[in-house]
Amino acid sequence: MFEPKRLHPISAVINFVKGLKDAAFPLIALVVLNGGLSGDAIDWIPLLVSSGLLLFILVGGIVKWLRFTYRIEEGELRIEYGLFVRKKRYIPIERIQSLDFSEGIFHRPFQLVKVSVETAGSSATEKAEAELTAIYKVEAQELEELIHQYKQADYSADEEEEEKEIESPRESVYEMRTKEIVLMAITSGGAGVVLSGVGVFFSQIMDALPLGAIYNEVVDWIQIGVLVVAFTALLILFTAYVISILLTLTRYANFRVSIHDEDLIITRGWLEKKQMTIPLKRIQGLRIDENLIRQPFGYASVTIISAGGGISQGAENQLRLLPFVKKENIPIIMEKILEDYSFDIEFETPPKRARLRYIIRQSWLFWLAVIPVSIFFFPLGLLSIVAALGATALGWLAYHDAGWNIREKQLTLRSRTLLRQTFIMKKYRIQSASKQQSILQKRIDLSSVRVALKSGAGGQFAECSFLKEEVVDHVLLWYRPEPLPTQPNE
Amino acid sequence: MGYEPARQISRRALTLWRISGVIQFGVSLLASIGLLVAVLLWEWPAWLLWIAGAVLVLELVFSVWLLPSLKWKRWRYEVSEHDIELQHGIFWITKTLVPMVRVQHVDTEQGPLLRKFRLSTISISTAATVHKIPALDEVEAEEVRQSISSLARVAEDDV
Incomplete structure (x- = not known):
């Protein structure tokens, strides 16, 4: 592992495809602009x-692969890379939180994996x-093992427990x-995301095509009847939904x-396999x-709030x-x-006089x-009244x-905007707490906690x-x- | 709010905020003059002037006179051995508690205007949030920064 190593040559292909994806829009634009003109x-x-x-992009992908080496040396993961500018990135092994794999x-x-190195959630600028x-x-497994051993040796240098570990x-x-995966797919909000994707796609197409010619057709189309339009919309909606389910x-x-x-360790995925590693002591809280x-x-779903990772783990999923x-x-x-979190919780609720405030906050804009x-x-x-009633x-x-x-060291807060979210937190994981109160709320003895x-x-x-305050x-x-x-008198 | 943090920020902050209110007012005034010219020269509708006038009056009353003093009166902070407490807000009053154990680092910063008034702003960063105390006397700010950073160093860091 001390020798500088290259990645598998397939990386060049992956780099190329990735570059292609990034450049897709200008490329397509160029081709479209070029289309249908005479041979000047x-x-x-x-x-x-x-x-x-x-x-x-092709050459860049290959050179990027040629230039990229990695090795472990002097307790650091050393990566050297760079297309034009040579860059070196040395990461001390004790700062590596975990390796995540995806295929x-x-x-x-080719029995390959992509390895993402997660460090202790450093600031975004440090990267x-x-x-x-x-x-x-x-x-990859060797690498993981090596890092693991290195850390073990670090921890148990003074204890004589290496045998056991x-x-x-x-x-x-x-x-x-x-059955659960299917049910989840059917009830997910992902359909909306795909739908907006389809919308964006169509608006792009519309921009790219000669509008004048299409316009007439569209007018004809509308004359055929709203029914057809509605049907098409429904069809698109349905397709989006099916795609979202399949995705x-x-x-x-295999979750x-x-x-x-x-x-x-969380593993999942069928076409693309992913493995995520989350050190237990980095877990900050849970959200249901x-x-x-x-x-x-x-x-319901349970999500971990973790201090590790950072930017690359932005997607909450x-x-x-x-x-x-x-x-x-x-x-x-x-x-x-996680045995130290308790889940059978009896919630205490806001007072009755808060009800009107919740309703007003959620719906005043609509009304x-x-x-x-x-x-x-x-x-x-007049249909807007229905929306306001919904709000x-x-x-x-x-x-x-x-x-x-509050139970011993655990604070649980539950609230809803659209989702009902329950945060379960340990006192020693909370970074700061605040109390908010408007002047009007003060008069009726209400306030909020965050x-x-x-x-x-x-x-x-x-x-x-x-x-209650x-x-x-x-x-x-x-x-x-x-x-x-x-102590305050309750 | 019952119990309030003890210390107030520098009285000079009030003057500073008034001045920035006046600057803001000056900008709006210039815009209004531009509008007046437009109305006279190109016959823009005159009711625009009424709106501009109303905005100017409101700005004078609120951002120069009322808001700075309310804001100043409300701003309070307290640094004890175990925690930092902040309270601020005019209509929405927020009281924040930051345990010393959670503090990752403290910065002071000073813009040109603040420097003129020998004031300085403290930012207290935890792993998740940043909290600011605006416009402290610069000597006091330095003291507070030192004491927080020495107190925070004592506390063990496990994120």
Whole structure:
């Protein structure tokens, strides 16, 4: 491992494809602009430019691969790379939190993996993370083992326990059943995302095509009837939904959580396999999400709030610990993973007088909009009242679902905007706590509490609004490192 | 809010905020003059002037006179051995508690205007959040920074 090593040659291909993806838009634009013109010399320029670009990306991909070496030396992972400017990145091994593996379609045939090196959530400017685009799985495991050994040696230098520490087997603690994955895919909000993707796609196409010619056709089309349009819309919607389901199915296939030493390991994926490692001691808290479709059926998801990783783990999906689970099963499953969090919690709720505030907060904008919308779009505009009623109902739900609990060192806050979110946190993991109160709230003795947790490179906030003031004071007092001698009279 | 943190920020902050209020007012005034010219020269609708006038008056009342003093009166902080407490806000009053164990680093910063007034702003960073105390006397700010950083160093760091 002390020799500088190259990545697998397939990295050049991956670099090329990635470069192609980044340059896709200008390339397509060039080709489209070039299309359908007569054979003047000038018309060849865009084609020349685009093929030049293509060549550049190809050569760039190969050179990038040639230049990239990695090795372990003097307790550091040393990476040297750079297309024009030679760069060296040395990461001290003790700062490496974990190696995450993923296998895309290029990796699978050759037994390769992509390795992402996660360091202790350093600040965004420091950017100490590194990526090995493709190395053999065996090498990756060797690397992991080496890092592991290095850390072990570091920890137990003065203790004589190295014999015992050698290898504890990976223990599987949770597996998702196929039925659950299917149900999750069907009830996910992902359909909306795909739909907006389709929308963007069409708007792009519209811009690229000669509009005048199409316009006439569109007018004809409209004359055929709204029915056709509605049908098409429905079809697109349905297709988007199906695509989203299929995507979720491939992404979450073979979902498994296991524990290895002090690390939590999540593996998932069918076409692209992913493995994430989360050191248990980096876990800052848990969040339970229930959306409006899943909640009535008693399903929820559990997400880990972790200090590790940072920028590259931005997509929250990656830290889903239990993506789709019957809520009543959470305590049993979590007992095997994180035993010091408790889940059977009796929530205390905001006072009755807070109800109106929740409703107003959630719906005032809608009610304000109802009047002008109803007047300007007279008959159809009245439908906005339905939307406002919906918002009102959500406000009532938000009141109904809000709650808090303190048990020993654990604070639990539950709130809802659209999702019902329950944050479960340990006192020693909370970064700061604040109490918020408007002048009007002071008069009727209400106030809100908000606490910050470290999450990736930034923070995540848990809130509970419109509680009794003494409750919020109580939470702050609980959070205060050294309790003041005077307790509040409850 | 019941119990309040003890210390207030520098009285000079008030003057500073008033001055920035006046600068803001000056910018709006210039814009209004431009508008007046436009109305006279190119016959823009005159009701624009009414709006501009209203904005000017409101700005004078709020950002020069009322808001700075309210803001100053409300700003309070306290640094004890175990935690830092901040309280601020005019309509929304926020009281924040940062345990000393959570503090990662403390910075002081000073813009040109602040320097003129011998004031300085303290930023207290935790792993997840940044909290600022604006416009402390620069000597006091330095003291606070030193004491926080020495107190925070004692506390063990496990994120």
